[in-house]
Amino acid sequence: MKIICIGRNYLEHIQELDHNSNIPPEPVFFMKPDTALLRNNEPFYLPDFSRDLQYETELVVRICRVGRAIEERFAHRYYEEVGLGIDFTARDLQRECIKKGLPWEMCKSFDYSAALSPRFLPLAELGGDVQKLHFNMELNGELRQSGDTSKMIFSVDKIISYVSRFVTLKMGDLIYTGTPVGVGTLAHGDRITASLEGEPLLDIEIR
Numbered sequence: 366m367k368i369i370c371i372g373r374n375y376l377e378h379i380q381e382l383d384h385n386s387n388i389p390p391e392p393v394f395f396m397k398p399d400t401a402l403l404r405n406n407e408p409f410y411l412p413d414f415s416r417d418l419q420y421e422t423e424l425v426v427r428i429c430r431v432g433r434a435i436e437e438r439f440a441h442r443y444y445e446e447v448g449l450g451i452d453f454t455a456r457d458l459q460r461e462c463i464k465k466g467l468p469w470e471m472c473k474s475f476d477y478s479a480a481l482s483p484r485f486l487p488l489a490e491l492g493g494d495v496q497k498l499h500f501n502m503e504l505n506g507e508l509r510q511s512g513d514t515s516k517m518i519f520s521v522d523k524i525i526s527y528v529s530r531f532v533t534l535k536m537g538d539l540i541y542t543g544t545p546v547g548v549g550t551l552a553h554g555d556r557i558t559a560s561l562e563g564e565p566l567l568d569i570e571i572r
């Protein structure tokens with residue numbers, strides 16, 4: 366099982382991160398190892414190597430069959446369920462990586478950096494269109510991120526088609542599809558809750 370993450374997939378989030386807000390011409394992706402998974406709404410422990418650990422709430426698509434070089438028009442056959450995840454990011458280390466042109470594993474792929482909702486919802490029960498979904502994330506009960514998948518720069522089908530040119534997708538692989546605007550720094554004692562189409566899926570304590 367592998368975790369594929371898409372960066373820079375919502376315009377307003379790109380704008381909040383940098384001043385030159387370029388829209389990438391193709392999807393930007395990176396991976397996290399299976400040791401990054403944080404399951405069952407277990408608490409997240411702030412790691413000692415970052416002073417600016419941030420949340421990114423994302424729609425997660427679970428791949429349900431093997432495929433490579435998948436045509437965009439067939440990509441919808443490769444997923445049936447969606448959930449939510451947090452792409453925990455050591456933003457201070459990421460800024461250093463970007464400045465030095467280094468890879469992102471240190472700031473993105475550390476242990477427990479990929480929180481995953483215990484439940485996934487059948488897409489068919491949510492209306493069947495992955496680009497018409499809404500999710501909310503609250504920090505300590507206050508709305509911080511509100512995602513509307515129609516605002517993705519690259520659709521889920523485009524992402525699957527693009528990534529599978531380089532990497533074979535297998536059953537159980539997870540795609541974190543990028544975060545909307547509203548990312549922020551976490552502190553000890555914070556609590557993240559998030560819902561997809563009104564269904565509460567994530568409830569994570571920050572320790």
Ligand code: MG
Pocket residue numbers: 370371372421423452543544
């Ligand atoms: Mg992300």
